[in-house]
Amino acid sequence: MSTEVSTKCIHLENDSRENFYGAVSYPIFQTATFAHPGVGRSTGFDYSRLQNPTREHLEKVVAALENGVDALAFTSGMAAIAALMELFQPGDHLIVDSDLYGGTIRLFDNISEKNGLEITRLDCSAEAILNNIKPNTKAIYIETPTNPMMNVIDIQKISRITKERGIWLIVDNTFLSPYFQNPLDLGADIVVHSGTKYLGGHNDTLSGFLVASSTEISEKLRFIIKTTGAGLPPFDSWLILRGIKTLGIRMEKAQENAFKLVHWLGQQEEVKRVIYPGLTTHPGHEIMKKQSRGFGAMVTFEVCSKEFAQSILNHVRLIQFAESLGGVETLITYPVTQTHADVAKEQLEKNGITESVLRLSVGIESAKDLIQDFDRAFREVKQEN
């Protein structure tokens, strides 16, 4: 029997709660270590760097949501990606998409290359990948839709290439969350999440996840988390568990609001273009209809000038000018100075991330109030100029 995603967010199959007095909310096991019942015996838990019951419960929920064999919870998305890079040896070659989260690009450019990994940045179409695979290529790393330009990559198409050659396909699924997309079902080998975003959903806790499609990958990652020590603490694990309970209704409402804002923005003469894969005119729309259950709530738009973009940031009130995404609050981000500040200028230009580009993470407020806030901000900025 297959359980619907919104139910999986709340109920774990084969969940045994009998030890916890029937507690409906999973307990927080705030302990660093666990006493052994005897020599050579263990309760299944030895030390919280290796494993902790609250973290384990969260990991089971995330593994179930992504249809993975195992999931590992880290202190942040970047901690998860940094641990993931430990799967590779100096001399290994990775093909990574050119439009990725800025922090991921910074990690690849400054840490992974220093550690001897060879990295090729591409717009990850099937043809481009085929032309750049080498004997030492070990993995392809993508996000879809990409951040912030919302390019859509056909996961299944890429996975046919990687599966044939024994190359891992790694997909950062942060932007859609497992509510709207499950890359492992489409042939990916490892899924990455910044749990700070939609999974947590409240802009109050950092976390990251790696979801494995096989026990082979899971065992390697378990060794890395045990050895390098960035496992998510019990209280933060509990906060993310609580956030996930409402993932379904948050994603639905945020997406509904996104469509309304996209419509409004599209009617403003100061807005040059709105980039949202839910639009039938978006080049990735059909692929997304095939591989995802929704289009998410991330919207990128370009206004008439750098000055206009910056003034909007100063005039929004309800909508907050802040980094991050995926929370209940609507946030507006300026990629050139925030999320992508460390990305090389040529790369930014190539990706079309100009000084007139703004990114919205649409929250779950009333769409009417969000539009009113924008409407007032737009009018004030026009009066100023």
Ligand SMILES: *Cc1c(COP(=O)(O)O)cnc(C)c1O
């Ligand atoms: C935020 C983000 C990350 C990094 O996660 P943190 O939790 O901030 O460390 C990675 N990938 C994507 C797509 C993100 O949005």
